[in-house]
Amino acid sequence: MDVALDTFTLETTFRSLENFGHSLRARCYVLRPASPEDIPEVFRKAQQLGLSVTARGAGLSYNDAALNGGGIVLDMAGLNRILAWDPSTGVVLVEPGVTLQQLWQLVEPEGWWPPVVSGTMFTTVGGCLGANIHGKNNFQVGPFGEHVIEFRAILPTGVEVVCSPKKNSDLFYSMIGGLGMLGIFTAIKVQMKRIYSGLLEVSTRASPNLGTHLADLFENAPRSDYIVGWLDVTAGGRGLGRGQVHAARYLQAGEDPHPQFSMQLKNQDLPSRILGVFPKSMLHHLMGPFMINFGATVVNAGKYMASLRRHTFRQSHAAFHFLLDYVPNFEFAYGRGGLIQYQSFLPKEHAEAAWAEIISLSIKRGLPSYLGVTKRHRPDKFLLSHAVDGFSAALDFKVTDGNRAALSQMLQDFDRIVLDAGGRFYFAKNSETLPETAASFLGTKAVAQFRRLKRRCDPYGLLGSNLYRRLFA
Numbered sequence: 289m290d291v292a293l294d295t296f297t298l299e300t301t302f303r304s305l306e307n308f309g310h311s312l313r314a315r316c317y318v319l320r321p322a323s324p325e326d327i328p329e330v331f332r333k334a335q336q337l338g339l340s341v342t343a344r345g346a347g348l349s350y351n352d353a354a355l356n357g358g359g360i361v362l363d364m365a366g367l368n369r370i371l372a373w374d375p376s377t378g379v380v381l382v383e384p385g386v387t388l389q390q391l392w393q394l395v396e397p398e399g400w401w402p403p404v405v406s407g408t409m410f411t412t413v414g415g416c417l418g419a420n421i422h423g424k425n426n427f428q429v430g431p432f433g434e435h436v437i438e439f440r441a442i443l444p445t446g447v448e449v450v451c452s453p454k455k456n457s458d459l460f461y462s463m464i465g466g467l468g469m470l471g472i473f474t475a476i477k478v479q480m481k482r483i484y485s486g487l488l489e490v491s492t493r494a495s496p497n498l499g500t501h502l503a504d505l506f507e508n509a510p511r512s513d514y515i516v517g518w519l520d521v522t523a524g525g526r527g528l529g530r531g532q533v534h535a536a537r538y539l540q541a542g543e544d545p546h547p548q549f550s551m552q553l554k555n556q557d558l559p560s561r562i563l564g565v566f567p568k569s570m571l572h573h574l575m576g577p578f579m580i581n582f583g584a585t586v587v588n589a590g591k592y593m594a595s596l597r598r599h600t601f602r603q604s605h606a607a608f609h610f611l612l613d614y615v616p617n618f619e620f621a622y623g624r625g626g627l628i629q630y631q632s633f634l635p636k637e638h639a640e641a642a643w644a645e646i647i648s649l650s651i652k653r654g655l656p657s658y659l660g661v662t663k664r665h666r667p668d669k670f671l672l673s674h675a676v677d678g679f680s681a682a683l684d685f686k687v688t689d690g691n692r693a694a695l696s697q698m699l700q701d702f703d704r705i706v707l708d709a710g711g712r713f714y715f716a717k718n719s720e721t722l723p724e725t726a727a728s729f730l731g732t733k734a735v736a737q738f739r740r741l742k743r744r745c746d747p748y749g750l751l752g753s754n755l756y757r758r759l760f761a
């Protein structure tokens with residue numbers, strides 16, 4: 289460890305950090321602030337030592353957003369207190385390290401649910417704001433940032449700012465989704481969503497190809513509160529883009545005869561065993577052997593056949609939203625090289641043609657995605673927004689020593705297809721995006737505004753991450 293950093297009053301380690309998919313690694317000085325008051329001191333020290341600083345929540349971004357090779361990583365997980373909670377209004381004030389798990393477990397027994405959640409409950413509220421996450425209800429309620437009433441943040445100058453849609457609104461709309469590059473959130477006030485049951489009504493339908501899949505998402509979104517699709521991205525030919533759509537709606541007051549029961553935490557918990565037999569923690573070992581092209585094709589075909597039966601059922605909020613948490617450490621099933629998730633957002637008019645080209649190309653090059661997930665979106669007002677009036681598809685790719693270069697090239701070829709179709713990208717996912725791609729979809733006006741705000745908030749350029757240097761520096 290660097291001698292100067294060794295004298296730091298905060299707990300400090302120099303260690304290797306990874307992204308969620310374990311496909312990237314960086315050696316960083318990790319500092320754990322015990323309170324927001326420690327943060328200005330970190331900036332002073334970073335400036336003296338010529339080091340950059342990146343905040344890290346749970347480190348669950350799929351890419352390099354929370355990595356800072358050779359620099360300081362501020363581990364925000366320790367700032368995890370609920371500062372205020374009012375069950376009569378559903379307004380909660382939290383420190384940034386509070387996880388979505390802490391949040392839903394606090395509010396649900398009192399008849400509320402976080403307005404937007406990620407596919408895992410282990411993300412932090414600070415990280416959800418940094419990336420401005422979207423849920424399966426993006427087309428109805430927008431991203432997480434639209435439900436933030438106010439936040440406090442510390443700028444690298446040491447100044448504290450309070451931002452809301454009315455107060456310092458330029459900072460509100462740029463720090464949310466600004467990947468921690470303008471300041472560090474220290475307290476966040478969020479409006480929760482009223483619910484009348486711990487259950488959702490979910491209906492599933494199979495879709496035989498990409499066209500019907502997107503049409504289903506489009507037509508059923510207006511009468512659903514949530515909608516999400518699964519794609520069998522290993523299938524080509526007439527079955528290209530086949531999959532299944534899950535649409536869900538909240539139960540209205542009176543529909544659940546026992547809401548107090550269904551909202552209890554013990555009735556929300558994900559089962560600890562699969563099929564009542566295998567401990568969930570073992571499952572990723574069993575999945576490993578199927579994570580090859582042939583294995584994934586067989587598993588996906590089986591899953592598609594099983595999805596042909598259309599059905600409607602009631603499911604707990606936690607089970608519906610956090611499906612990926614059913615399989616702890618599922619990312620390890622991808623093996624030593626890890627995985628890359630490639631998510632693109634396309635206007636509804638061009639989505640089918642562009643994704644048909646992308647899926648065909650991946651199959652042709654022998655680099656198919658093993659898992660595809662689709663969602664319906666609408667645009668929002670945030671400066672570095674990824675949203676469009678259309679759809680997103682998130683595709684998971686296995687990385688190996690042998691395929692890394694070809695995969696990287698293929699994802700950049702996808703970028704061109706997406707850009708030509710008027711699409712956008714999400715900065716918490718793709719890891720291969722080039723600076724010119726980011727500039728192209730964000731537009732020169734948005735990039736110039738971001739740079740202006742960066743100079744204003746961070747005149748000495750102290751906030752930096754691997755992602756920032758890759759895309760903007």
Ligand SMILES: Cc1cc2nc3c(=O)[nH]c(=O)nc-3n(C[C@H](O)[C@H](O)[C@H](O)COP(=O)(O)OP(=O)(O)OC[C@H]3O[C@@H](n4cnc5c(N)ncnc54)[C@H](O)[C@@H]3O)c2cc1C
Pocket residue numbers: 308342343344345346347348349350353354364384405406407408410411412413414415416417418419420421422423424466467468469471472473474612716753
């Ligand atoms: C299984 C899985 C499912 C997912 N599903 C979804 C999904 O459905 N929708 C979606 O939108 N995303 C999804 N994601 C991505 C994830 O929600 C985002 O990457 C989120 O930002 C991760 O939160 P985190 O706490 O781990 O943040 P990190 O990954 O640690 O950080 C994310 C960004 O926020 C910044 N940041 C963190 N804390 C602060 C702070 N206090 N102040 C300022 N900046 C800060 C970081 O610098 C970084 O740029 C998923 C990820 C996983 C692993």
